[in-house]
Amino acid sequence: MVPLYIPLLHVSFLTIFLYFSLSLSSPTVHDLLRKKGLPAGLLPKEVKSFEYNDENGLLEVFLDAPCLAKFENRVLFESVIKANLSYGELMGVEGLTQEELFIWLPVKGITVDDPKSGIILFDVGMVHKQFSLSLFEDPPSCKPEQGTISYSARNDTGFGVQR
Template sequence: MMTSLLYWTLSLLYFLSLEPHLFLSSSTSIHDLLRSKGLPAGLLPKDVKSYTLSDDGQLEVFLDGPCLTKFENRVFYDAVLRANLSYGSLNGVVGLTQEELFLWLPVKDIIVDDPASGVILFDIVVAHKQLSLSLFEDPPDCKPKGVSKNHVRKDRGFEALR
């Protein structure tokens, strides 16, 4: 009896050592994880279903579906967002676009160099945009998939653009 209990305990510990991101994702919210890595919780919407974090920092965040929110400008999240998470940054972001001058541009990197500065840097491919960290204090509500990036509904045609 004691031998089988010891076997199962060791097996569980071994499994958790192989898959630490599964243990982390079930015990820590994504917003708490962002804070622990020097990033504001409001970078991701409230409605995150789950996430995984591998040992090498690869983060995958799963939402209920694509959604739209607004910080300074409108931001569109795909159903899955991927990035490399390290202290103070999300690098190689995939699945996040930001509206700039009527164009939707991919966000590639999000960096907080100095939290005391109150500034967060968004690399949107063609420019580096500095925003106030205060915009990202709380996780935003995100409008679901039914709201497209350009808000044009096919059944309304040109009228929707007015």
């Protein structure tokens, strides 16, 4: 006959294991960005979920809805943001636009060549904008897109403003 304390001991260890397994938070997309040499503040706090394929570098980030945030300029995050993530860069970005002098331009790439420089580069097609890395330390709060300005990255002209 098996003593009663042995099954109870197994149940106790199983309970403790499950508690610690579930209480450990899964890595966030912000943790992934840091691990890849990019600042966490490139994406808003309101990220609902994300998928990352380590083999091909495809990163897909999901928000509940498009939203606006402000770094140095206003940026619009679509409800799905896609990019190829490698160390220090996001390339082929889709779903992120930046306002430049009242024109919304798609962000095509984001690069941190040398973290010690304190500079991050945004490729907005015609121009490479330099920003201070300090602007992107913390994930920004994102406000729902207001109906007055709407950008569509799928616009044939590459950018557009609709009122």
